[in-house]
Each structure stands twice: as structure tokens, then as C-alpha cells.
Amino acid sequence: MTLVNETTAAPIRLRDYRRPPWSVDTVELDVDLGIDTAEVTARLVLRRDAEQSQPLRLDGEGLELLAISLDGRALDANSYRHEDSVLEVDGAKDGSVLETRVRLKPAANTALEGLYLSGSRETGFLLTQCEAEGFRHITFFPDRPDVLARYTVTLRADRERFPVLLAGGNPNGAGELEHGRHWARFIDPHPKPSYLFALVAGRLKNIRRDYITADGRNVALVMWSEANVIDRCHYALDALERCMRWDEKAYGRNYDLDVFHVVATHDFNMGAMENKGLNIFNAKYLLADPDSSTDEEYRAVEAVVAHEYFHNWTGNRVTCRDWFQLSLKEGLTVFREQQFSADMNSPSLKRIEDVSLLRRAQFPEDAGPLAHPVRPAEYREINNFYTATVYEKGAELVRMLAGSLGPDGFRRGMDLYFERHDGQAATIEDFLSALGDANSVDLMPYLSWYGQAGTPRLHAHGEYDAARKEYTLTLSQHTRATPNQPEKTPLPIPVKLSLFDHSGNVLPLHTDGQTPETEKVVVVSKASQPIVFRHIDAPPVPSLLRGFSAPVLLEYGYAPAELALLLTHDPDGFNRWEAGQHLAFLAFDSLHAPTDNDACGAWCDALASLFHGRAIDDALLADLMTPPGEIEFADRQTEVDPAKIHAHRQELQRRLAAHIGIETLHARYHALNVGGDLKLDAGNQAKRQLKRRVLELLALVDADGAHALAAKQYESATGMTDRLAALGVLVRQRAPQAAKALAHFRERYADNPLALDKWFTVQAQVPGDAALASIRTLEIDPAFTLKNPNRARALFGTFASGNPSGFHRTDGEGYRLLTDRLAQLDALNPQIAARLATAFNGWQRLESVRREAARTALVALAQRGGLSRNLSEIIGNVLQ
Numbered sequence: 001m002t003l004v005n006e007t008t009a010a011p012i013r014l015r016d017y018r019r020p021p022w023s024v025d026t027v028e029l030d031v032d033l034g035i036d037t038a039e040v041t042a043r044l045v046l047r048r049d050a051e052q053s054q055p056l057r058l059d060g061e062g063l064e065l066l067a068i069s070l071d072g073r074a075l076d077a078n079s080y081r082h083e084d085s086v087l088e089v090d091g092a093k094d095g096s097v098l099e100t101r102v103r104l105k106p107a108a109n110t111a112l113e114g115l116y117l118s119g120s121r122e123t124g125f126l127l128t129q130c131e132a133e134g135f136r137h138i139t140f141f142p143d144r145p146d147v148l149a150r151y152t153v154t155l156r157a158d159r160e161r162f163p164v165l166l167a168g169g170n171p172n173g174a175g176e177l178e179h180g181r182h183w184a185r186f187i188d189p190h191p192k193p194s195y196l197f198a199l200v201a202g203r204l205k206n207i208r209r210d211y212i213t214a215d216g217r218n219v220a221l222v223m224w225s226e227a228n229v230i231d232r233c234h235y236a237l238d239a240l241e242r243c244m245r246w247d248e249k250a251y252g253r254n255y256d257l258d259v260f261h262v263v264a265t266h267d268f269n270m271g272a273m274e275n276k277g278l279n280i281f282n283a284k285y286l287l288a289d290p291d292s293s294t295d296e297e298y299r300a301v302e303a304v305v306a307h308e309y310f311h312n313w314t315g316n317r318v319t320c321r322d323w324f325q326l327s328l329k330e331g332l333t334v335f336r337e338q339q340f341s342a343d344m345n346s347p348s349l350k351r352i353e354d355v356s357l358l359r360r361a362q363f364p365e366d367a368g369p370l371a372h373p374v375r376p377a378e379y380r381e382i383n384n385f386y387t388a389t390v391y392e393k394g395a396e397l398v399r400m401l402a403g404s405l406g407p408d409g410f411r412r413g414m415d416l417y418f419e420r421h422d423g424q425a426a427t428i429e430d431f432l433s434a435l436g437d438a439n440s441v442d443l444m445p446y447l448s449w450y451g452q453a454g455t456p457r458l459h460a461h462g463e464y465d466a467a468r469k470e471y472t473l474t475l476s477q478h479t480r481a482t483p484n485q486p487e488k489t490p491l492p493i494p495v496k497l498s499l500f501d502h503s504g505n506v507l508p509l510h511t512d513g514q515t516p517e518t519e520k521v522v523v524v525s526k527a528s529q530p531i532v533f534r535h536i537d538a539p540p541v542p543s544l545l546r547g548f549s550a551p552v553l554l555e556y557g558y559a560p561a562e563l564a565l566l567l568t569h570d571p572d573g574f575n576r577w578e579a580g581q582h583l584a585f586l587a588f589d590s591l592h593a594p595t596d597n598d599a600c601g602a603w604c605d606a607l608a609s610l611f612h613g614r615a616i617d618d619a620l621l622a623d624l625m626t627p628p629g630e631i632e633f634a635d636r637q638t639e640v641d642p643a644k645i646h647a648h649r650q651e652l653q654r655r656l657a658a659h660i661g662i663e664t665l666h667a668r669y670h671a672l673n674v675g676g677d678l679k680l681d682a683g684n685q686a687k688r689q690l691k692r693r694v695l696e697l698l699a700l701v702d703a704d705g706a707h708a709l710a711a712k713q714y715e716s717a718t719g720m721t722d723r724l725a726a727l728g729v730l731v732r733q734r735a736p737q738a739a740k741a742l743a744h745f746r747e748r749y750a751d752n753p754l755a756l757d758k759w760f761t762v763q764a765q766v767p768g769d770a771a772l773a774s775i776r777t778l779e780i781d782p783a784f785t786l787k788n789p790n791r792a793r794a795l796f797g798t799f800a801s802g803n804p805s806g807f808h809r810t811d812g813e814g815y816r817l818l819t820d821r822l823a824q825l826d827a828l829n830p831q832i833a834a835r836l837a838t839a840f841n842g843w844q845r846l847e848s849v850r851r852e853a854a855r856t857a858l859v860a861l862a863q864r865g866g867l868s869r870n871l872s873e874i875i876g877n878v879l880q
Ligand code: ARG
Pocket: 131, 132, 270, 271, 272, 273, 274, 307, 308, 330, 383, 386
């Protein structure tokens, strides 16, 4: 049965890739801007591929064609055909000049792709979003990343309504026009693909700073936003300077234009966009101030600013040949940002954050109906492939490559990659070849990681031979079938490992003919592989996949005491956390089987001793004391009951809290609650994080006491971190003090959309059956709108993807509510609708009552018909 839109065109396939028959050398764009209509004149100098003979075909969506000429002569209606999304033109030759003029409707563009209006008609501004295929909503063009052209852009608009006119590249003149209008021109000397084009026009303020690159270029760094939030851009500007310096040092990469503009908007489909010389950011990832941003959000701003900046080399100077290669720029850029953030902050905390994100977002993707390789083989709607697999798993693949080359080797490889491919549209193979050639190694075996979906399972088994004093570790791998990929091949899996004795001392590793080290990387590339360690005096405790050396699921039959040993003795913070997470899984399982509850005891004992010991950093301690999330627990089950998982995970934490003791928790809370002026340094951030954890634990064993503390903390908080932490405890626990705090928050932040988003988010997190009523009330709140992506995500994204026990109701009301809203949202903004729909990803593994309810809701949505390509692809895949 085909449920979804039978008329959907065939998918686009990697194996069908052909070089572009026509490319463009230079583009002159003339844009006449207005809120309701804009006119775009494009003058393209065409280049024909000598080996191909197809007619000239250009992409164009929703464009009203006003005029068209070729080599200076207006074309009559017989010499071109304009159907839906294609413009075919007769008579073009190599070197021909095609000129088109089209009309657009920015204010009517609710999909936020192409040219659109951010904010109100009266005070808002115009901007563009082109990645992946938005440029075709602006003008007719071969809108594919392997067409690199030089852009000259001239903007014209009313001076009073649009005082600021920006486009990518270097400024090249500006001036007055008649009737109160003005113009500005920008020339980008670097050939670029159309997805990196951008313009911005409106009433904006800026802050700026001069920057001199390591190779001596003077650059003006300019951040733009609407006037009322410009004071909140300073942190991002500092972060920008930090990451520019870092890229010069770490990769020898300098910025390459005279200006670098960054613009904040509240209306954006994703996090941010690396348009050449004119980055555009979701305000959520650019604005930061203590009163409305949490510590976590400060880190996110720094990370996203860095990510977009790093794209200038990994993405812009070297771009992607086609969208299948998306991870070439995204995986690599995420990895570079991870390195930068690790350098700026704490490496182990950063690794913990990234690995938990991978497990929360990517592992479920790899295990369900939406599984796809890091380099997908086919897609219908490319916007559906900006996924955790392409980004986060892609970054893990780069990390494995970097790990196998070592820091110097990786740098050599990256240098060669830039040297070979600067100014080109490259492939994953190009990347592996450059890294390999620079180091005289063959990295092509890693290509299978890019083509194979699914998370490999790494099984480990140890045998100790007391007579020979030998320990044999057998490592084997298996990857389960994924949609359209029943057969899997073994992959090269780098396993970094150490061995510990039972007192927690790390052992020297004697393997064949090498000088002993305490840590070693074994690359498992066969289905099964033994490795023998000699001179081992007693059965050791292996610490495997250290630093999470490969994105796999580890299966090793640890005894609780062994994990407790690693949790308390491993010198590396990340590995301690890993042991603790593993132990928490065992503890969780032991809740159901009360005869064997020593895993829970071991987990509580180990954490209590770390809590009392005070030898580790507060932030790390807070992470250690946080069990895996509900989604991670669900990922290990086949008949998922989210309500039960929530209850058991709470019980696990309650036992930890009880084990530590109410008084001790109170005492630590007060010790951490230092008061005074807000400080943003790492130590104070860590204190706030641990304080929050202590408060949450306390709430499980002394609800009244914790609620009183939370209410007080809410009132006296000097920054958003403490304020939101307190509000979260009150709201999620449905404390009597919650209503007052919520009302206060609502009023206090009425004019701050990013803070108000949190007001929606926190209420969408109420666990269990109470969530639905809360969502129904919130969605009729005057401040709620489906039109704003951040607001829609704050409410429905949180409910459907971040609150499993609230969303997965046995009566199916959660599913019905979401599918109804998806249909409405799809008519406005297909990208956001499709993204929210991925909440259904794991539905086949729900227990039967919920599973049937989910199926019914999904089928009903599919049968409505008229869904966008974005949403129908996701629903179709989820139902398959
Ligand atoms: N390239 C941007 C970034 O990761 C994201 C663009 C996402 N585009 C989309 N259509 N989903 O930095």
C-alpha cells in the first residue's frame, strides 16, 4: 500500500550524479527590494561543458517571470519554456549571457526559504536563506553546489524603510537614488555556489570590531540585529574573535574578505547559516545576556558562532560537489567546532555533552525507519537530510580519521585537502584521499562508514589464563539491518583501551614486540578479532572505547563492581562518565529484578563517595550524577513504555538521593548557593550546574523542602540559569509555587521572545498525562504562533521529542494533537513540519497500545493528501 502521495517524483540518487552541463562564471544580481514584492534581475555568463549537449535548463520555484533575454535579445515565447520549477532556454552557447527579471513576494513567504520577511511588515527586515535549494526561489539558476560563480550584487530600496543593505562579499559602492531610494553594491571575489548567497535589508543596528588576520588582512567584524537587542551581541562578537584566532593557529586558516557580517533573526528554520561574508543566525544562537540566557546557551552561542565561521574554509572555500556529500562540510565543521570548544572549555565536559547528544539524537535515528548513511544514497527532499547522522555521526567519522593520523598527521592531511581543493566542489573520497596521501596511508576502508547506516555493535569478551598470565580480549562487530540495507560489512573500528587492576591502577600493556604503554588503539576491522596481553598478573578490568573512540554500541558483560571501579578510578573524566552511564543502565535493569539490586547499590555507593570526596569538578560531578536520558533507556528496549521508563528513571534518582541523604543534599545546596553578583566563569557555571542537580535530587526525597528552596531561588536568582532551573523544578513537579513563578516569568519576559520560548518549553516538559492539558492551554495563548519556528519548536518540539512520557499517551491524544498541528504547519512551513514529524521515529518499538494509536494517527495524516514533499517523505519513511 502506498500511503503517501503516489505522484511524488522518483528520488534523487547519488549514483546518477553527472557534472553540470551548464555552469555560470559570473552573476550580476540587481535586487529591487520591497516588503510585498521584490524584483530580481540576474545576468548570468554561461559556461557550457564541452562534453555534454543538453539544452540550458535552470531551476526556479515560485518565480513570476517578467522578462528574459539571451545575448542582449529579448526572447520570444517559442524560444523558452517555463514549467513549474524549470526554465528551458533554446539557443544558448558557451559564453552566452542570459538575463532574466522575476518578481517575488517576500511577505507572503512563510516557508522561510528564499527571500522572506522577519518580524512585522512595519518594523521587520528582509533576508534570505538559500541552503540547500533556496536560491531557485530568488532567481533562475543552475541551483546546485558544483556550480561556482563570482557574484556582483546591487541592492536598491527605500532609504527610510531599508536603511541597511547587505550582501555577501566586499562592499563596492553605495549611493542615493531618486524618490528617497538608495543602493549598495557588493562584489565577492571568491567563486561560490548559489546556496552561499545572502542579502539582508532593513532597519538594523550593529556593533563592530577591527580584526587583523595572521596573514595581515584588516577585517571589519560587524554584528547586526534589531535595535532593542544589539546590546546582547557582545558575547558573540568576542566568541567570533576567539574562533578566528583559533582557526589561524590550529589549521593555519585565515579569513579572506574585508568584512564579516553576522545578522540575528528571530525567524529562522535552523540554527544558523554560513553564507559567504554574511552569516545569518537564529537569534537563539547569537544573542546572550545573563538575564535571559542560561550558561548552556552561552556555550551554544560560542559553538554555533565557531561552527559557522569554520565553514568559511570547510564548506565555502572547499564546498560539496552535490548534496550527498553534505557531511563533507557538516561533519568536518562540527568536528572542528568540537575541537575548538574543547580547547576553550573543558575537553571531558565537551566530550560528555557531544556523546550524549549523539546517543540521544543520532543512535535512535540509526536504529529506526529514518536510518540513513552519513552519505545517503538517495533522497527526495534534501532539507530532510540535515540530520544528526550527517552532522554528529559525520563528526565522529572525522574524529576517527583524525585519531588514526594523530594531530600532526591530521594537520598535514587537512593542509593537503585545502591545497588540492580550494575553490572546488569536492567529495568524501577527495577528503579521504587528501588525508591519506599526506600521510602515505590508505584511509579508503573508512569509506564504508560513510555508506553504511546503523550503529555497529561492538561485542567484547575477555579470557584470563592464570597459568600463562595472559589476557585475551576478543572484539567482534555486528550491525543490524536498516531500511534498504539488509547486508552489512565489517567496518574499521578504532578501539582505544586500557586495563586496570582491581585496585584501580592502570596496567602496562604488553603486546607483541612493542614497548608497553598504558593506553592503546586496536583497530577492529574483521567480524571478530582477538588480542592478547601478556604479563598480566590477575584478571584485569578493561576500559574500552576510551574517549568514545568510535560511534558504536559497546556490549561487554561488566560486573557492577568493575564499573564502579572505573567510575571512581579512571583518571579521565569522560571515561568515568561512560562507566557511570553503563552502570546506571545495569542499575535501571536491576530495579525490575529486585533479587539482583547490587547494580543500583554500586551506582549509588560510587556516586555518593564521589559526592562526599569533593575531589572532582562540580560540573563533572553533576554529569556523573545524571543517569542516561529516557530516550537512551527506550533505545535499549523492544516494547517501549515511556511512562514506565520515566517512573523507573525517577526511582533510580530517588534512590541515589536517598542514599546521599536529605541533610547532606541540603547542606551541599546551601554551600553551592553563593549568591552575589552573577559570574560567568567556568567555576561558577559548574557550581550552578551542580546546584541544579542537587535541587532536582532533593525534590525526589524532600518535595516540600525542595519546592521552598526552588521558589526562593526563583525569586532571588541573578541570572537565567538559576531562575530557569528553579522554575523547571517547580513546574515539572507541579509544585504549589509553580503558578506564581510562571505568571511572573511570563510578565517579566513578555517582550523577549527567546526567554518566552523557555516559558513554553518548561511547561511542555511536564511529565505524564498532565502534559497534554498544558499544551492545549499554551497553544491558545496569544503569544503562541505556529508561524515562528522557535516558538513552534519550543512547544511542540519539546512535547513530541523531549517529553516521552507526556507525548506517548495510551489514548493516542498526543499523536492526534501532533498530527493535526503538523498538517497546519505543513501549509506554512514544510521544513519545520517535517522536522517535528521525526518525533514519530521510534513508534514501531512502542508497546502495542501506543503503537496502534501512533499508526492510526500517522496513517490519517498521510491520507489527508496534499502534504509537502518534506513532510510526505518523513511520514512515508516512518510508516514503511
Ligand atoms: N549549513 C547550515 C549549518 O549547519 C545549516 C543549513 C541547514 N539548512 C537546511 N535547509 N536545513 O551551519
